[in-house]
Amino acid sequence: MGADILGYRGKRVVVMGCHSGTGEACARALVALGAEVHGADVRPSPVAGLASFTTVDLLDAASIAAGFEAIGGEADAMFNISGLPQTFPAEDVVTVNFLGMRHWTQLWLPRLREGAGIVTVSSLGGMKHLARQDLMQEFMANPDIASGRAWYRANAERAGDPYTLSKEAINSWTMREAPGLMARGIRINSTMPSPIDTPMLKDFRQVAGDAVLGAFARAKGRFSTPEEQALPLILLNSDAASFISGVCLPVDAGLSGGLATGVLDLQAMIAEATAA
Template structure:
């Protein structure tokens, strides 16, 4: 059996969202694994050893195209880790979290090598995506940013929370895209994290409240660390996961499974969190 099971040594990879949190941890580990790591974000990354860093605003289609062109060359793996919480305008949230990530990925696809892989960070907020397919279909059919943003504003009441909508769309797109990409021997997956102990956690607390947010830490008794989310991303894009594509992997210490099977009760967990 090969010593390098993950197989990143010498591979070219891009980490979108490497300024902080999970993306920063992901880029740092990939550098240590011997990959040629190209970073992108709206803010400069602190990660040492990057082959390049490119400033990209995922709300701007021209910036996305320019970012791909600036990095250039063939690529082995994409890591899509950027995202905005609901404290930003709803139309910006759906643009960055889904429209921008989708365009960024699709712009890279012609330069993806056979055997390549793509992974995106979704969220447990999007776990009910299969129940909202008719609405998601309307949203996802809009590829023009301005049209999609206008659709969200016009349908905000039915669409609901923009963060949830964006993650439901990301899950759906991942699974829709997987069979087509497999024809080119390219894999695509996403993860659905429970809350992560990063600066963004405070923004989610403003929206959801402490009782709801703390209940989501109930299965493990604490929030996830950035490393605990970064390493599954690295696994999914590695040679060790060569037969995994089209999956939406919950990285939540068993929370979603417990809720789905009734072993855990969210109302009880929220009450317990509120009482502490």
């Protein structure tokens, strides 16, 4: 085993969502690791050293296809990091967070080299996806953006919060695709972050309130940094994780583990944060 156990030097990688936050941190780290980094986002990226940057709007299938063709070539890793909070229109949240990201990934699949990795940012909001598998399978059965949006319009009430739905879909899609992709030596994983100290935090504060966000930060006593979320993404797509696929990894300082085992009580934590 060599010193470069992550193995990114000379690898060609694509980072969707590198304008700010976790995606920006991820792209910077990959450049520093010696990767050939091709960035994409609806807004420009401040990251120096990108091999290319392409404007892509995940709401628009034509923009996704054009961005894919503009970057061209093959890839060794995909980092799917773009996302919208609930302050945006519900259909757009579902589209950017899942439908558009899935379409982007599907276009790249034929051009992923053997041993490639795909990682997508989900959320702790998607951790209960296994309890809604019937709904997940119905939603994911829609093959494209247009049909997925139409399904959501017709099923919005029972689908519930669009952000939660989209993140649950990411997790279910990740697990469902893993066995088939492994036949080509391609891995696919997701991460489930707790709240991150990024510009998007103000949107989550507007939706959830300080007490809920404070409760989700309780395990560590603070929000995570973009770098703390970016490095697990890099690990999952690295050579060091060559036998890891179909994993939905909580990156939350132990919060979900505490909730699952009863060590932590979310409602009690919210009550305490409200009182404070």
